[in-house]
Amino acid sequence: xxxxxxxxxxxxxxxxxxxxxxRSDALPSAPxxxxxxxxxxxxxxxxxNADGTLLLTSALDRxxxxxxATGVLRCxxxxxxxxxxxxxxxxxxxxxxTPGTKYVTVGGAIANDxxxxxxxxxxxxxxxxRRFELLRSDGTRRVCAPDENPDWYGATIGGLGLTGLITxxxxxxxxxxxxxxxxxxxxxxxxxxxxxxxxxxxxxxEFTMAWVDCLARGRKLGRGLLFRGNFAPPQFDGLPLAKSxxxxxxxxxxxxxxxxxCLNRLSVSAFNWLYYHRQRGRPRQRLTHYxxxxxxxxxxxxxxxxxxxxxxLQFQCVVPYSTARDALREILxxxxxxxxxxxxxxxxxxxxxxxxxxxxxxxxxxTLAMDFANRGEKTWRLVEDLDRLTREAGGAVYPAxxxxxxxxxxxxxxxxxxxxxxxxxxxxxxxxxxxVNPATPSLPxxxxxxxxxxxxxxxxxxx
Amino acid sequence: xxxxxxxxxTSAIAQATVRLLAARxxxxxxVGRNAQNLEAVAKDAATRGAAxxxxxxxxxxxxxxxxxxxxxxxxxxxxxxxxxxxxxVLGDQDASQRAWATAEAVMxxxxxxxxxxxxxxxxxxxxxxxxxLVVISSVAGDRGRQSNYVYGASKGALTVFLQGLRNRLAxxxxxxVTVKPGFVDTPMTAHVPKNKLFASPEQVARGLLRAAxxxxxxxxVPGFWALIMLIIxxxxxxxxxxxxx
Ligand SMILES: Cc1cc2nc3c(=O)[nH]c(=O)nc-3n(C[C@H](O)[C@H](O)[C@H](O)COP(=O)(O)OP(=O)(O)OC[C@H]3O[C@@H](n4cnc5c(N)ncnc54)[C@H](O)[C@@H]3O)c2cc1C
Ligand SMILES: NC(=O)c1ccc[n+]([C@@H]2O[C@H](COP(=O)([O-])OP(=O)(O)OC[C@H]3O[C@@H](n4cnc5c(N)ncnc54)[C@H](OP(=O)(O)O)[C@@H]3O)[C@@H](O)[C@H]2O)c1
Numbered sequence: 291x292x293x294x295x296x297x298x299x300x301x302x303x304x305x306x307x308x309x310x311x312x313r314s315d316a317l318p319s320a321p322x323x324x325x326x327x328x329x330x331x332x333x334x335x336x337x338x339n340a341d342g343t344l345l346l347t348s349a350l351d352r353x354x355x356x357x358x359a360t361g362v363l364r365c366x367x368x369x370x371x372x373x374x375x376x377x378x379x380x381x382x383x384x385x386x387x388t389p390g391t392k393y394v395t396v397g398g399a400i401a402n403d404x405x406x407x408x409x410x411x412x413x414x415x416x417x418x419x420r421r422f423e424l425l426r427s428d429g430t431r432r433v434c435a436p437d438e439n440p441d442w443y444g445a446t447i448g449g450l451g452l453t454g455l456i457t458x459x460x461x462x463x464x465x466x467x468x469x470x471x472x473x474x475x476x477x478x479x480x481x482x483x484x485x486x487x488x489x490x491x492x493x494x495x496e497f498t499m500a501w502v503d504c505l506a507r508g509r510k511l512g513r514g515l516l517f518r519g520n521f522a523p524p525q526f527d528g529l530p531l532a533k534s535x536x537x538x539x540x541x542x543x544x545x546x547x548x549x550x551x552c553l554n555r556l557s558v559s560a561f562n563w564l565y566y567h568r569q570r571g572r573p574r575q576r577l578t579h580y581x582x583x584x585x586x587x588x589x590x591x592x593x594x595x596x597x598x599x600x601x602x603l604q605f606q607c608v609v610p611y612s613t614a615r616d617a618l619r620e621i622l623x624x625x626x627x628x629x630x631x632x633x634x635x636x637x638x639x640x641x642x643x644x645x646x647x648x649x650x651x652x653x654x655x656x657t658l659a660m661d662f663a664n665r666g667e668k669t670w671r672l673v674e675d676l677d678r679l680t681r682e683a684g685g686a687v688y689p690a691x692x693x694x695x696x697x698x699x700x701x702x703x704x705x706x707x708x709x710x711x712x713x714x715x716x717x718x719x720x721x722x723x724x725x726v727n728p729a730t731p732s733l734p735x736x737x738x739x740x741x742x743x744x745x746x747x748x749x750x751x752x753x
Numbered sequence: 754x755x756x757x758x759x760x761x762x763t764s765a766i767a768q769a770t771v772r773l774l775a776a777r778x779x780x781x782x783x784v785g786r787n788a789q790n791l792e793a794v795a796k797d798a799a800t801r802g803a804a805x806x807x808x809x810x811x812x813x814x815x816x817x818x819x820x821x822x823x824x825x826x827x828x829x830x831x832x833x834x835x836x837x838x839x840x841x842v843l844g845d846q847d848a849s850q851r852a853w854a855t856a857e858a859v860m861x862x863x864x865x866x867x868x869x870x871x872x873x874x875x876x877x878x879x880x881x882x883x884x885x886l887v888v889i890s891s892v893a894g895d896r897g898r899q900s901n902y903v904y905g906a907s908k909g910a911l912t913v914f915l916q917g918l919r920n921r922l923a924x925x926x927x928x929x930v931t932v933k934p935g936f937v938d939t940p941m942t943a944h945v946p947k948n949k950l951f952a953s954p955e956q957v958a959r960g961l962l963r964a965a966x967x968x969x970x971x972x973x974v975p976g977f978w979a980l981i982m983l984i985i986x987x988x989x990x991x992x993x994x995x996x997x998x
Contacts, residue, residue, distance in 0.1 A: 311765075311940050314789045349765070352793050353800035365800075366793075377801070 294344055297594050298333035300601030300664050300693055303340035303721055310350050313366050313457040317345070317427055323719035324427065326451045328368065328395030332402065333604040334693030335721035336450055342719060345455060347397055353377065354458060361463035362420065367397030367456040374461075383463040384521075384580070386418040390636075392585050397456045402690040403448035403650040405640070407497035407517075407584070412464075413643035414652055416447035422459035427717035431457070436646065445713035448647030450689060452723055454715045470522035470529065471497070471583040474575045481512025481618055485656065488639045491518045497583075502635040504660065507626050511619060514637065522577060531579060596633070597663045603693055605673050606659035608640055609685035614656040617683035621676050625660060628672040632660035648706040651688045659691065670694065689722060700726035754835030754885055754965060758782045758826045760813060760870060761840025763790045765939035766889060768797070769958035770837060775803035782826035782833075783808040785840070805830065813840050814861050816869035823873040832881075835965070836874050838867050838888040842904075843941050849903040856903045863907035868914050875918055878927040885928040887965045888915055892933050892973065895982045898998040912971075919970060928968035932961050935978040 293305055307327075308318045317324065322342035329348070330337050338344075347368035354364040361383045363374060371385060372392040378384065389404045398404075403416040421435035424446055434443040446453045476491075478484040484500055491498050495518040502514035587593055594602070609617045618637075625632055635658065642654040660676075662669050677699055680687055686703035687695050701707055757774055761767050762783035774781060775798040783798070785791040788810035795808040807829040811818060827833045841863050849856035867888060878884035893901055894908030912931055919929035936942060936951045952975050960974030973979040988996070 309940075309943065312790050313793065352797035354793075354796050356800050 294327055294330050294338075294346070295601075296333055296335060296337050296693075297331050298601050298604055298664075298691075298693060299594060299597070299599075300603065301335055301338070301340075301721070302601075303335070303338050305339050305341065306343040307346055308343055309346045309348070310368075310455075313350055313352075313423075316429060317425060317455065317717075318343075320345075324455075324715075324717055325720045326367075326397060326401070326455050328398030328401075329370065329393050331389075331391055331394045331398065333602075333691040334689075335725065336402070336689050336692070336723075337398070338721040339719065340721045347395060347455075350397075350457065356381075358383070361465060362460060363463055364458060364460040365396060366458050367400075367422075368395050370395055371399065374463075378463055379466070379469055379580070382465055382467070384466040386462060386464045387412055387415040388584055390585065391588050392581075393588060396459050396461065397451075400447055400456055400459060401449060401451045403645055403647040403652070404690070405652045407499045407638065409643075409652055410492045410498070410639055410641035411496055413641070414448075414645040414647070414650055416645050416647045416650060417643070418462045419447065419646075420460040420462055422446070423457045424454045425457050426454040427715050442713065444646055444648045445710055446647075448645065448650035449710070449713070450649065450720065450723065452715065452718050452720065453713050454718065466521050467524055468522055468527045468529065469531075469580050470526050471519045471578050471580055472522045472526075472575065473517060473519035473578050473583055476516045476518065476574070478512070478514050478516050480506075480510055481615070481622065484512055484514060484516060484637055485615065487516050488637070488656075491516070492639065492641070494520075496520045499636055499638040502622070502637050502658075504622065504632040504635045505626055507623070511622050511626070512637075514635075517583075519578075519583060521580075526577065529577075597661070600664040600666075602664050603662045603669055603673050604659065604691035605662065605676050606657060606688040606691045607676065607680040607685050608651070608653055608655050608657040608688075609680060609683040610653075610655040613683040613685070617679055617685065618656060618658060621658060621679050624675055624679065625662075625672060628662075628668070630662045630665050630669050630672055632662055635660045648710050649689075649704050651686060651690070653686065655685065657688075659688075689726075692722070695726060697726050697728055754779060756780045756782075756830040756833050757835040757837060758784070758823065758830075758833055758874075760784050760836065760838045762794050762808070763787055764839045764841070765941075765954040766934070766937060766957050766961070767837065767839035768794055769954040770839070770961055771798050771803075772801055773958055773962050775799075775801040775806075778802055778804050780805040780830045781807070782830055784811060784813065784822065784826075786810060786812045813866045813870070814858075816866055819866075819869045820873045823870070823877060827877065833874075833877065834883060835885045836870075836887065837961070837965075838870060838886075840866070841889065841891075841908075841941075843901075844904050846901050846903060859903050860907050860910075863904065864910045864914070867911055871914065871918060875922060875927070879922055879925045882926050885930065885965050885968065886918070886922075887930045887932060887961060889932050889934065889961070890915070892935050892978050892982050894933070896985055896993075900998060928965070930961075930964050930969055931971040932957075932964060933971065933973045933978065933982075934960075935973070935975065935981070 306321050308320050320343035324343050324345055325339040327337050327344040327346055350366040350368035352366045356363045358381045371394055387406045399415045400419055403414045405414050421433055424432045424434050424442055432439045432442055476487050478487055498518040500514045500516040506513040638657050640652045640654055640657055681702055757779055759767055763785035781798055781803050783795055791808050791810050795806045799806045844859035890912045891908040893905040894912045897905050915929055915931045934957045937957050938951045939954050957974050964972040
């Protein structure tokens, strides 16, 4: 079997795999360190473990209990959000928080403490995890909840799979009346317009996010479309599902790696232009099924292959409101000049609802996510720059989407790192973790090489 | 199949089948030998919509208990109209060559225990003049090969037993469905490097139920194994015996 990859298809590493079968089984003995691996929808290397072993959770996919009266679901950690929705949506329940793809596991959603379009209202996924079982390499099992082993609970939510294996979890769902979203599209002329509309939408809209045309410059910098919506009111209950509710991009697939020339500056700009204008010609308000609203990319199976065999880098940062305007302007400007266009860029505001997870990424401010085809050095320098701008702005970068942040950045972004360290499972590790916590802080032989400047450790890691 | 007895319910293929049946709202009686794992399968089935789920942990090698087991299942579900026999072991060919006891254990689980269960089930279904018996055999039973002829013989014997049973029960409106999977990615083959010929347990479960619904006789899943096995079966023995298979 081919070694699993992350969603960005970079880096590629050699590692062993062990398929887990039963939640009551002991952890397998395997070469090197262990790391749970869900559906590999993390982009960088946080779901990879070079020279170690991945514990594949895909067969830990059993449901344990669902109470349609209270909306409490208990299931094994390899159950996908897709499975959850198929089970609960017809019975009037929905995920309290969902990322932009339903092909992630419950374990992965906890370990990255994922966020969705409702962060300003609902916070992160971890807030809805009532309890879970944590299996450690010493064979101990702990049920973790806000009032039971609360430290293990806090360390494991957003804990990047490093505190042990989550075998099962219990999640509180939220009630819905129907599966429809009343969605509005608001064109935003530039970044300032986005920030104004986004903040103004928070009070009345449960879900908000904006797609940004990363190639627009000057006065149009940050131009984009803001999508906002709510579950449809009662008059839409019982409405039969029409094809138009699902029309968004269905049935497309990217079966093979696209050659790199498919994704040059021109094609991205054409795509962005088309998208912007297509949306503009449409009614501002429309009714849609939740699926295309939350998961537009899931309709294009294997879309990550569009970037070709060299994969791509994601960059997602959050910056506080106090610095957001300037920092985002600089970040957008820098990336539109970078010569490596971002195919998909998403802006969204995060609210101030705290997460129980110590290493949770979301915090109040504005978050921006971008994809960059991996064109080697050029791309790395660009993303490195964006990281620096984020740091200077007092923000943070999302580990689930990272393949390159430096140990210094990680320490700056996650101030509770020290508190977390004692909870690491000694037998668990990941490529990401070793990268941001190198055993030897710097490599003396390489210091002062090249043009006199110390190369960042994260850059070294790719060579 | 609305009231179904599943034997070897903790098998990966059986679990996938159980899910499909649960989603149809069937009532299920699950049997496996590991109580804890069986409970996990039962809870999964109940949560996915099975009308009723009962389970019992037992070692199916205990043929003396089969008659009572079938009776108990029928009691619990208020009758039976289907059964799926999925338990089995791959065994270790080398060990089986060295010690008969090892080979005998494979024969007992894969053939004797299945044949014993089928005897109880067939008599009940024949009397009620309805029902579907679905049994997982294997492509390995189509021809003996040096690499796994003990397993192959146990499955081959099972296939022949089922042919006779089908012949006997045809007039009683009882379907006897032999399912022959090729390579399936399950714990049974965890040690085998995977290639393109491997199917998922879900794929096999879908094929299995399609065959059961259509009251088929013998099916290969996935279907392309019919062609592969046709070729394997048609190689003349003087040549076949010299091959490294
Ligand atoms: C199209 C797309 C859109 C996305 N949108 C969003 C978004 O809007 N918001 C957001 O927050 N994220 C988003 N993501 C990222 C994705 O939600 C996260 O990376 C998620 O954690 C992936 O889950 P997974 O099951 O694939 O886990 P993997 O990527 O396989 O693993 C993720 C982490 O979870 C750990 N883990 C997995 N299972 C367990 C377990 N049983 N026990 C302990 N640790 C475990 C792993 O060790 C690893 O550290 C998106 C990804 C894609 C591809
Ligand atoms: N996987 C393949 O490539 C393949 C190919 C062709 C045919 N098959 C057949 O498909 C069927 C299902 O196998 P699988 O692939 O799903 O493998 P599996 O997951 O390993 O299932 C085998 C199951 O049989 C159970 N079992 C074995 N002996 C038993 C006994 N004495 N009493 C009760 N239960 C017993 C095992 O229980 P425990 O978990 O408690 O051990 C296990 O749950 C088997 O008949 C197998 O021969 C498999």
